[in-house]
Amino acid sequence: ETGVTQTPRHLVMGMTNKKSLKCEQHLGHNAMYWYKQSAKKPLELMFVYNFKEQTENNSVPSRFSPECPNSSHLFLHLHTLQPEDSALYLCASQAGGQGSDTQYFGPGTRLTVL
Amino acid sequence: AQKITQTQPGMFVQEKEAVTLDCTYDTSDPSYGLFWYKQPSSGEMIFLIYQGSYDQQNATEGRYSLNFQKARKSANLVISASQLGDSAMYFCAMSPNQAGTALIFGKGTTLSVSS
Secondary structure (H helix, E strand, C coil): CCCEEEECCEEEECCCCEEEEEEEECCCCCEEEEEEECCCCCCEEEEEEECCEEEEECCCCCCEEEEEEECCEEEEEEECCCHHHCEEEEEEEECCCCCCCCEEECCCEEEEEC | CCEEECCCCEEEEECCCCEEECCEEECCCCCEEEEEEEECCCCCCEEEEEEECCCCCCCEECCEEEEEECCCCEEEEEECCCCHHHCEEEEEEEEECCCCCCCEECCCEEEEEEC
């Protein structure tokens, strides 16, 4: 238990559906991240929020929309996804947002797009 | 550009033996951090050990130690006395010491421990 939770753990959706992934951290951290892990690829950064402000969007398609209402919660809203978006989506949090601070990951949401 | 290279797609070891997982990195930043994570089949990414670029001593955490050779830009993970529960994917990652900077991950090494 790392103090970072993600729901749902598994999600199957059609290409026309709208769904949201939720991440919550109980560590009092100020930075939160979304990563995508596709089969046989390194983890790819999607978004960074530092003190609730989005500081990085790693050229992610607009069908992925992040939301960070407060420093403890991070959402990833999904709409009109493609089958190639099927992947493990990992959320991470970090104390002060300094590179030397460890990022702690949640268990991930395994997404399948049909 | 920053890059992490893990050249061993898979490693096999017997219980109680030590194993070294290789990691080399490339960066022009003078200040950076190096991390190792373990990912079991369940998917969770578990932090194992951290080494700062200015740290003089190699990092150790229980059975994990990091063999940091700065001149060679390598940060190998050594697991002593392997256990069956160590079977997982292991990722080396790097981050520059800047606020809100993402980790750059290698492709990972799958470790299989047999009895």
